[in-house]
Amino acid sequence: MATLGHVTPSSKFFDTPLPLRSGAQLRDYTLVYETYGELAADKRNAVLVCHALNASHHVAGTYEGQPKSEGWWDNLVGPGKPLDTDRFFVIGVNNPGSCFGSTGPTHVNPATGKPYGADFPVVTVEDWVQAQARLLDALGIEQLAAVLGGSLGGMQALSWTLQFPDRLRHCVAIATAPNLSAQNIAFNEVARRAIVTDPDFHGGHYAAHGVLPKRGLRVARMIGHITYLSDDVMEQKFGRELRAAELGYSTQEIEFQIESYLRYQGDKFSEYFDANTYLLITRALDYFDPAREHGGDLARALARATAKFLVVSFTTDWRFSPARSREIVKALLDNRRDVSYAEIEAPHGHDAFLLDDPRYHGVLRAYFDRIAKEVGR
Amino acid sequence: MSERRDMELIASLVPPGSRVLDLGCGRGELLAHLREHRQCTGYGIEIDDANVLACVQRGVNVIQLNLEEGLAIFEDQSFDVVLQLDTLQHLRNTESMLRETARVGRIGIVSFPNFAHWPNRMRVLSGRMPVTKALPYEWYNTPNIRVGTYADFEVLARKNGLQVLDSFGIRQGRPVRFRPNLLASVAVFKFSRG
Numbered sequence: 001m002a003t004l005g006h007v008t009p010s011s012k013f014f015d016t017p018l019p020l021r022s023g024a025q026l027r028d029y030t031l032v033y034e035t036y037g038e039l040a041a042d043k044r045n046a047v048l049v050c051h052a053l054n055a056s057h058h059v060a061g062t063y064e065g066q067p068k069s070e071g072w073w074d075n076l077v078g079p080g081k082p083l084d085t086d087r088f089f090v091i092g093v094n095n096p097g098s099c100f101g102s103t104g105p106t107h108v109n110p111a112t113g114k115p116y117g118a119d120f121p122v123v124t125v126e127d128w129v130q131a132q133a134r135l136l137d138a139l140g141i142e143q144l145a146a147v148l149g150g151s152l153g154g155m156q157a158l159s160w161t162l163q164f165p166d167r168l169r170h171c172v173a174i175a176t177a178p179n180l181s182a183q184n185i186a187f188n189e190v191a192r193r194a195i196v197t198d199p200d201f202h203g204g205h206y207a208a209h210g211v212l213p214k215r216g217l218r219v220a221r222m223i224g225h226i227t228y229l230s231d232d233v234m235e236q237k238f239g240r241e242l243r244a245a246e247l248g249y250s251t252q253e254i255e256f257q258i259e260s261y262l263r264y265q266g267d268k269f270s271e272y273f274d275a276n277t278y279l280l281i282t283r284a285l286d287y288f289d290p291a292r293e294h295g296g297d298l299a300r301a302l303a304r305a306t307a308k309f310l311v312v313s314f315t316t317d318w319r320f321s322p323a324r325s326r327e328i329v330k331a332l333l334d335n336r337r338d339v340s341y342a343e344i345e346a347p348h349g350h351d352a353f354l355l356d357d358p359r360y361h362g363v364l365r366a367y368f369d370r371i372a373k374e375v376g377r
Numbered sequence: 378m379s380e381r382r383d384m385e386l387i388a389s390l391v392p393p394g395s396r397v398l399d400l401g402c403g404r405g406e407l408l409a410h411l412r413e414h415r416q417c418t419g420y421g422i423e424i425d426d427a428n429v430l431a432c433v434q435r436g437v438n439v440i441q442l443n444l445e446e447g448l449a450i451f452e453d454q455s456f457d458v459v460l461q462l463d464t465l466q467h468l469r470n471t472e473s474m475l476r477e478t479a480r481v482g483r484i485g486i487v488s489f490p491n492f493a494h495w496p497n498r499m500r501v502l503s504g505r506m507p508v509t510k511a512l513p514y515e516w517y518n519t520p521n522i523r524v525g526t527y528a529d530f531e532v533l534a535r536k537n538g539l540q541v542l543d544s545f546g547i548r549q550g551r552p553v554r555f556r557p558n559l560l561a562s563v564a565v566f567k568f569s570r571g
Binding site: 310 | 396418420426429430432433434436437438439440441442450451452455
């Protein structure tokens with residue numbers, strides 16, 4: 001299969017304030033986005049890809065001069081790939097609050113002239129969808145062929161069907177849930193406590209002190225990473241393997257390979273991710289719960305949705321288990337909506353949605369193939 | 378059951394415009410047929426990956442579920458018709474699935490290989506298990522973990538308080554209404570909760 005080759009991000013400045021669910025607003029903001037493929041003359045072939053926790057607008061392709069800068073869903077999006085950029089115009093957009101270019105905590109707060117830091121307002125999945133809709137307005141796209149997302153991205157795709165039911169034909173929600181469980185929130189809380197109790201956190205205004213709460217971020221990422229993998233995969237990859245031939249009888253040193261791996265992942269993450277963004281995004285995850293305004297009744301919440309749905313889950317995903325996806329499916333069935341549901345037997349846990357599993361990609365390819373025919377591509 | 382004429386015969390039992398649930402829908406042919414020729418809507422339930430993929434390719438709504446786990450995802454009487462074609466004999470929880478079918482649908486339609494079809498009887502009389510077009514497996518590798526007869530199903534339906542609305546056999550794509558227990562390779566029952 002061909003690759004997209006080199007891609008370049010674009011950015012768009014919005015000077016109309018963005019009202020947020022919290023009651024606060026972003027006075028102005030910039031969204032960074034990338035597009036792949038060509039927008040058809042009738043503009044019916046646009047697909048929006050929503051990103052998950054630590055991803056960005058850079059969905060596919062590479063940046064010139066950086067051969068390892070492959071987009072996070074490059075195995076899915078490109079010419080001849082399941083989401084085929086020869087047929088679809090694919091948009092990746094970075095959400096407000098992120099640390100990858102769109103206005104976020106590291107940017108200057110127009111009210112103070114200093115970086116937002118901890119003063120960046122709490123953003124929700126719903127706020128992100130509002131921001132994304134404005135980008136579509138700017139691109140002149142009235143209706144999307146599909147909105148696609150995995151994990152937190154899947155929550156955005158669901159939110160699209162509720163906030164803008166007429167603006168998308170299909171919703172593809174992968175490895176996601178209608179809200180977080182107490183266990184999910186608990187993991188988020190441990191990650192947040194790791195960050196805010198780092199001595200370098202300084203109430204979120206670490207930039208003003210010229211430091212970064214890297215220790216906290218490392219621990220947060222280690223916790224997160226454990227939840228993305230399945231027990232089996234971790235066992236298979238690392239087991240109880242030691243780094244040295246003998247036990248070291250130390251409590252401080254890395255002895256098991258899994259420790260080494262988690263520390264490596266944590267270190268890498270703390271080099272590029274912003275701590276305030278981590279706090280904001282995990283909070284957005286905690287808050288997402290479309291059924292809340294309907295007394296906890298998800299079927300009533302989804303009654304507004306008119307899109308056709310494809311829901312996909314993975315059998316070993318314990319972070320967003322198949323049972324959580326089936327809740328979405330049930331609510332759609334109760335509303336007599338068009339929905340297909342694939343429960344993919346994959347060993348990789350939550351991470352499976354980013355991997356190139358033939359059964360999973362086969363279903364997505366078949367589904368997007370149908371959408372393409374529907375929109376005349 | 379894969380034969381087209383069998384399918385059309387069963388499809389003719391489904392009232393036009395029905396909301397249909399097809400349990401063990403395979404590659405979604407029947408649902409596509411019902412959609413195109415009888416303006417039906419609905420969903421298929423399927424466990425096999427390749428069949429799920431075929432349904433998505435065909436544009437049929439398919440839900441990947443294991444029928445052994447029941448139909449809790451569906452509300453009472455939420456479908457006009459629940460189909461269970463060539464499926465029931467593969468399930469361990471045959472009786473509870475039959476009750477679930479009657480709970481979820483206003484009408485249930487079941488079909489399965491009729492073990493009492495006369496060639497099968499001859500084969501058993503000769504001391505061997507039958508291997509026929511309707512029962513194409515050896516006893517040791519058959520996915521049909523339940524073998525029953527047309528007459529047996531009447532008893533099971535009665536036991537579960539189901540009202541049989543229609544029943545007949547099928548042989549070579551044609552309905553068999555005269556002595557179906559002896560003369561048909563496939564049994565078909567249309568029933569309601571009674």
